[in-house]
Amino acid sequence: MKIAIVADIHSNLPALTQVLASAEKAGVEQVYCAGDLVGYGPFPNESIDLIRSACSGVVAGNHDAALAGKVGLDRFNRAGAKALRWTKKMITPANADYLRQLPMRIVREEFTLVHASPADPDSWEYVLSAAEAQEAFGAFSTRLCFMGHSHVPLIIGEDMSFNAFRKDCRFLVNVGSVGQPRDGDPRAAFGLLDTVEWTYELVRVEYDVQKTAAATVEAGLPAALARRLLTGY
Numbered sequence: 001m002k003i004a005i006v007a008d009i010h011s012n013l014p015a016l017t018q019v020l021a022s023a024e025k026a027g028v029e030q031v032y033c034a035g036d037l038v039g040y041g042p043f044p045n046e047s048i049d050l051i052r053s054a055c056s057g058v059v060a061g062n063h064d065a066a067l068a069g070k071v072g073l074d075r076f077n078r079a080g081a082k083a084l085r086w087t088k089k090m091i092t093p094a095n096a097d098y099l100r101q102l103p104m105r106i107v108r109e110e111f112t113l114v115h116a117s118p119a120d121p122d123s124w125e126y127v128l129s130a131a132e133a134q135e136a137f138g139a140f141s142t143r144l145c146f147m148g149h150s151h152v153p154l155i156i157g158e159d160m161s162f163n164a165f166r167k168d169c170r171f172l173v174n175v176g177s178v179g180q181p182r183d184g185d186p187r188a189a190f191g192l193l194d195t196v197e198w199t200y201e202l203v204r205v206e207y208d209v210q211k212t213a214a215a216t217v218e219a220g221l222p223a224a225l226a227r228r229l230l231t232g233y
């Protein structure tokens with residue numbers, strides 16, 4: 001079975017729509033979301049609606065938790081906090097309730113799904129280095145752990161190999177970001193797992209970046225959030 005893992009949508013509906021179309025075209029049967037449905041972008045309700053209808057499982061990201069009142073806005077930079085205040089005004093009560101009940105972790109036969117490090121989900125730590133990965137590997141027991149949070153795609157093996165997916169090793173996989181990539185490639189990103197062949201690939205998808213950038217400015221959100229979509233940083 002082919003499974004798509006999406007993360008860090010950040011209210012970018014044009015990117016999410018293209019990603020889900022691409023996943024369907026690739027023969028994906030199930031979609032999972034590693035959190036941060038909202039924040040930064042201009043389409044929070046539409047993005048939540050689409051994730052709710054498309055996904056078999058969704059975990060909370062730090063922006064989702066902030067919307068639910070579980071994380072203080074002082075944990076975010078100025079643009080991020082401003083976008084969260086804007087989102088709080090725009091979000092429907094039903095969608096706010098939906099974000100509030102999202103779990104921190106989902107465990108399936110093949111993988112664990114979290115937003116940040118599985119070692120201590122509530123502290124929203126990044127997994128970027130071998131040392132951080134070592135701690136994280138002790139905190140899940142499946143072959144794979146999918147995550148988001150950094151918006152930078154990464155594959156770390158339990159043997160501390162980087163970006164070399166194989167069948168005979170456990171891996172921590174950051175699937176990159178649908179709605180705000182930060183690896184210098186402005187295209188939307190998602191992860192594609194084939195549970196039969198046991199292969200994993202990162203897929204990049206073109207979308208109408210200008211549309212989201214223009215809507216970001218029109219909504220009165222910080223212009224820097226629109227500009228970074230164009231460069232992918």
Ligand code: ZN
Binds near residue numbers: 149
């Ligand atoms: Zn994020």
